Amino acid sequence: MSIQYNKEHPLPTPPMIWENMGFWEGTKEHRLVFQRCKECGTWVHPPRPACPKCRSFEKEWAPSGGKGTVYSWATYSESPHPAFVAPYSVVLVEMDEGVRLISNLIDTKPEGISIGMPVEVVFDDIADDLTLPKFRKVG
Ligand SMILES: [Zn+2]
Numbered sequence: 163m164s165i166q167y168n169k170e171h172p173l174p175t176p177p178m179i180w181e182n183m184g185f186w187e188g189t190k191e192h193r194l195v196f197q198r199c200k201e202c203g204t205w206v207h208p209p210r211p212a213c214p215k216c217r218s219f220e221k222e223w224a225p226s227g228g229k230g231t232v233y234s235w236a237t238y239s240e241s242p243h244p245a246f247v248a249p250y251s252v253v254l255v256e257m258d259e260g261v262r263l264i265s266n267l268i269d270t271k272p273e274g275i276s277i278g279m280p281v282e283v284v285f286d287d288i289a290d291d292l293t294l295p296k297f298r299k300v301g
Pocket residue numbers: 199200201202203204213214215216217218
């Protein structure tokens with residue numbers, strides 16, 4: 163099962179601001195990157211100006227291994243937006259780097275999803291200028 167879009171309605175898109183542009187530029191190139199503090203090495207997501215551990219403003223965009231586990235999930239049986247066709251599943255993935263990312267799980271029916279399930283990133287080019295990171299079950 164993959165999320166379907168109703169193309170008669172414009173898709174809501176994430177806000178693109180200077181703090182998260184590195185993330186979205188990475189996904190456009192089918193690379194998953196997160197901020198990493200250059201002072202203490204803490205991975206940071208969602209992107210923010212200061213490191214939550216040491217308060218440093220010195221960060222870099224570092225590549226993620228693209229793997230994690232399902233921390234939590236929900237299946238929408240009714241769509242909260244006309245562009246999204248229900249049912250579809252939203253997952254909170256805990257990446258191996260320790261940060262968490264909200265996304266969609268593709269190719270798995272809701273009854274096949276479980277907490278702790280290993281997943282890996284895939285990339286969905288939903289528009290010319292927007293690629294979303296999504297996840298699929300590993301194994
Ligand atoms: Zn830090």
